[in-house]
Amino acid sequence: MKQMSKIQLVKSDPLFMQEVDTPVVTLEKEDYLLRLNLLVERIKTCGYTHAVIYGDREHFSHIEYFTSYDCRFEEALFIVNAAGETAILVGNEGLAYSEQIPYPIRRVLYQNFSLQGQPKDQLRPLSTLFSELGIGRESKVGLVGVKYFESSIEGDPVHTFDLPSYILDGLYRVCPQEQVFQFGQELTGYPDGIRIRLHSAKEIAWAESAGNRAARAVQRMFKHMKPGMSELEVSASAGVELEPLNVHPMINFGARSVSRGLKSPLQSERLALGQVCGLCYSVRGNLTSKISVAAYDLNSWADELKPYYETFYQAHFAAMAAWYESAKIGVCCGDVYKAVYRHISHEEHGITLNPGHSTGTEEWLNSAFCPGSSHKISDGEFVQVDIIASGSNPVRTSICEDAVVFAGERLRAQLREQFPDVYARILARQKAMREVLGIQISDELLPMSNLNGVYYPFMLNLDTVFACR
Numbered sequence: 001m002k003q004m005s006k007i008q009l010v011k012s013d014p015l016f017m018q019e020v021d022t023p024v025v026t027l028e029k030e031d032y033l034l035r036l037n038l039l040v041e042r043i044k045t046c047g048y049t050h051a052v053i054y055g056d057r058e059h060f061s062h063i064e065y066f067t068s069y070d071c072r073f074e075e076a077l078f079i080v081n082a083a084g085e086t087a088i089l090v091g092n093e094g095l096a097y098s099e100q101i102p103y104p105i106r107r108v109l110y111q112n113f114s115l116q117g118q119p120k121d122q123l124r125p126l127s128t129l130f131s132e133l134g135i136g137r138e139s140k141v142g143l144v145g146v147k148y149f150e151s152s153i154e155g156d157p158v159h160t161f162d163l164p165s166y167i168l169d170g171l172y173r174v175c176p177q178e179q180v181f182q183f184g185q186e187l188t189g190y191p192d193g194i195r196i197r198l199h200s201a202k203e204i205a206w207a208e209s210a211g212n213r214a215a216r217a218v219q220r221m222f223k224h225m226k227p228g229m230s231e232l233e234v235s236a237s238a239g240v241e242l243e244p245l246n247v248h249p250m251i252n253f254g255a256r257s258v259s260r261g262l263k264s265p266l267q268s269e270r271l272a273l274g275q276v277c278g279l280c281y282s283v284r285g286n287l288t289s290k291i292s293v294a295a296y297d298l299n300s301w302a303d304e305l306k307p308y309y310e311t312f313y314q315a316h317f318a319a320m321a322a323w324y325e326s327a328k329i330g331v332c333c334g335d336v337y338k339a340v341y342r343h344i345s346h347e348e349h350g351i352t353l354n355p356g357h358s359t360g361t362e363e364w365l366n367s368a369f370c371p372g373s374s375h376k377i378s379d380g381e382f383v384q385v386d387i388i389a390s391g392s393n394p395v396r397t398s399i400c401e402d403a404v405v406f407a408g409e410r411l412r413a414q415l416r417e418q419f420p421d422v423y424a425r426i427l428a429r430q431k432a433m434r435e436v437l438g439i440q441i442s443d444e445l446l447p448m449s450n451l452n453g454v455y456y457p458f459m460l461n462l463d464t465v466f467a468c469r
Contacts, residue, residue, distance in 0.1 A: 007314040009457070010467040013436045015428060016454045017223065017462055019216045022421070025209035027068065029102035031202055035066050036103070038194050040084045042186050046142055050135055051183055052171065053078040053144040054163040061362040062144055062187055063088070065195055067101045070244065070361075074113045077167070079133055087133050089126075092118050106133075112166075126170030139175045142183030149182070158182050188358070188365045190375040195365060196358050197380035201414040204405050204446065205422045207382060210285030211403055211448030213241070217281040218288045218451060221251065222462060227273045227294065231257065231265030238281060247282035247363045250289070255395035258291065274302035276397055277459050284361040287384060288451050289401040295458040304394040309457075312349065316389040316398040317455050317466040319343040321439045323355060323385055324453060327377060328442045329406050334373035340387060349389040349398075359384040359403055379408040385452075402452040406444050415446075425450075438468035 043051050054077055055063035060070040063078045067088065074091035087106035090098050091113030098107050108129055111120040135141060145163035154160050158181055161168060171180060187195045198204050217238035224237035231251045238249075251265040252258045258276040271277065271294050278291035295301045298309060319340045326339035333356075340355045357367035359382055368375035377383075382405050389398040407415065416423040429447040433439045437453050447453070455466040 006469050007310075007317055007466050008469045009464050010436065010438075010469075012454075012456075012463050012465045013432045015432050015450050016465070017219050018450055019219050020212035020425065020450060021216065022209065022212065024213070025202070025206045027202070027206055031200070032066060032068055032102055034199060035194070036080070036084070036086070038199070039066055039080055040082065042194060043080065043082050043142060046181075046183070046186065048140045048142045048181070048183070049082055050133075050139055051080045051142045051144065052135075053080075053183075053187075054146070054167065059146045059362075061195075061360060061365075062184075064361055065187075067105070069094075069098050069101050072097060073115055075164070076113060077110075079135075081134060085134075089113065089129060091115070108133075126167065127173035130171060130174045135171070135175050137174070137176065139179060141171065141175055141180045142186065143171070143180050144184045144187060148184030148189065190366065190368045191378065193366070195360055196382070197378060198382050198405055199380060201411065201418045204407065204411070204415055205419040207285050207403065207405060208422050208425070208446075208448050210283050211288070212450075213243075213283050214281050214286045214288045215402075215449035215451045218279050218290060221279050221281075222290075222456070222459065225271055225277075225279075225294075225460070227271050227460075229271050230267045231269045231271075232267045234271070234279075235265045240281070243283055245282060246284045246361060247280070247287060249282075250278060250280035252278040252291075253294070258397050259390075259392065259395045273460075274300055274305070276305070276395055278397065278399065279459075280399075280401075282363055285359075286403045286448055287359070287363050287401060288449060289386075289399045290451070290454075290456065290459070291397045291399040292455065292457050292459055294460055296461045297458055297464075300458070300460075302394070305396060308391070308394075308396055312389065312391065312396055313398050313457055314466065315344050316349060316387065317400065318468070319349075319355070319389075320385065320387055320400050320453065320455070321437075321468050323387065324404075324433070324439045324441050324445065327356075327383075327404075327406070327445060329379055329381075329408055329444050330376050332373060333368040333375045333377065334371060336377075337369050337371055337373065344387075344389065350391045351387065351389055353386070353388055355387040357384050357386055358382060377406050379406065380411060381406045400453065400455045403448040404452065405446045405448065407446050408444060412443070412446075436467060437465065 064070040077089040111123040149157040277294035280289035322339040354367035356369040358365040
């Protein structure tokens with residue numbers, strides 16, 4: 001590791017705790033049709049006749065992206081042919097819910113997608129439904145499951161699928177197995193998966209709207225938490241709307257809670273001065289996570305954590321700043337990875353995951369931030385800045401996670417024209433990151449919330465942040 005940038009404590013900017021409360025930006029018919037057209041063109045480019053996309057409650061995003069339909073209790077299949085004709089197969093409760101899809105679509109009841117014990121009086125074989133939708137012996141089908149495979153450890157990745165076997169069986173009854181191909185990489189793969197990028201100013205405004213809501217919840221918890229409060233008491237101060245989430249809330253106080261990583265808040269865990277502390281909230285389209293120490297200053301840190309102030313916590317901030325400064329359109333993700341690891345190491349900072357990943361309605365789509373990655377950051381790419389440092393004996397974790405969008409001149413001009421308020425907020429954030437935090441980001445990097453890059457080493461003191469000098 002090279003000598004890190006000089007990290008100092010500086011006075012915070014009021015912008016960082018300024019809550020943005022604006023109307024939610026929602027996607028409409030024309031936005032989903034834009035995405036659907038991209039899908040149809042990709043089907044044609046691949047030489048396929050159909051795309052069949054699987055979804056369930058946990059893995060709803062592939063279908064939701066093109067339709068607005070997010071699977072609730074049930075599984076579903078979204079089917080599109082090369083002519084742009086669409087159909088969705090749903091269970092009993094999904095049939096009415098699918099009425100929300102904003103364009104004409106053939107809605108088909110398949111009752112095996114219904115919950116256990118529900119009526120199946122209209123059940124027909126899945127193979128019959130595939131046939132009725134035009135899939136047959138001459139078809140070439142691009143199939144999307146939960147994830148796609150890149151290695152051959154489980155078999156030929158082109159013909160290995162991550163979805164229930166009975167769906168595959170039904171498809172193979174009407175279409176030869178060798179004519180069913182993995183299509184997931186066309187949605188979330190690099191370099192040009194459809195879902196890796198935001199394709200319009202409207203989509204950027206949608207992401208920024210989500211960023212404001214996620215950050216607002218975290219800002220409110222920061223403002224309200226005090227020693228002695230339980231995780232649930234602090235969570236209540238978030239004052240969030242009851243919208244669907246893509247990640248469980250993670251409000252964790254103390255070594256036991258923080259070390260468990262993904263744990264949600266409990267009444268039994270209480271905030272203690274000097275201990276590790278984490279606040280994380282996410283909505284579909286953005287996540288904000290801040291973890292350091294519940295303290296007012298370094299003197300109020302627990303004695304066992306103080307030796308790690310520079311080598312662990314400041315080093316982590318320097319690595320995050322290096323990510324922000326090195327990431328630009330056209331830069332290889334492998335080079336961003338190198339920039340990050342000039343300041344930290346796997347061994348000293350316990351980092352096991354990628355330092356950043358693509359994001360969207362689900363928090364993690366894919367990641368190209370790995371050693372030697374040749375993927376070049378593209379115009380419109382939507383990325384979560386996510387470097388998780390952790391250690392044990394004593395338990396320590398450092399996270400400063402927020403989302404960014406990379407936008408070239410044309411996309412920024414569209415955003416400025418169509419959503420001037422969003423654009424103005426982004427410019428204010430860029431200015432604060434450069435002038436207050438000392439992080440010299442490019443004009444192409446659009447921070448999605450007022451908390452981007454903001455690191456409170458003393459989480460009970462909102463007047464002081466880390467900065468590069």
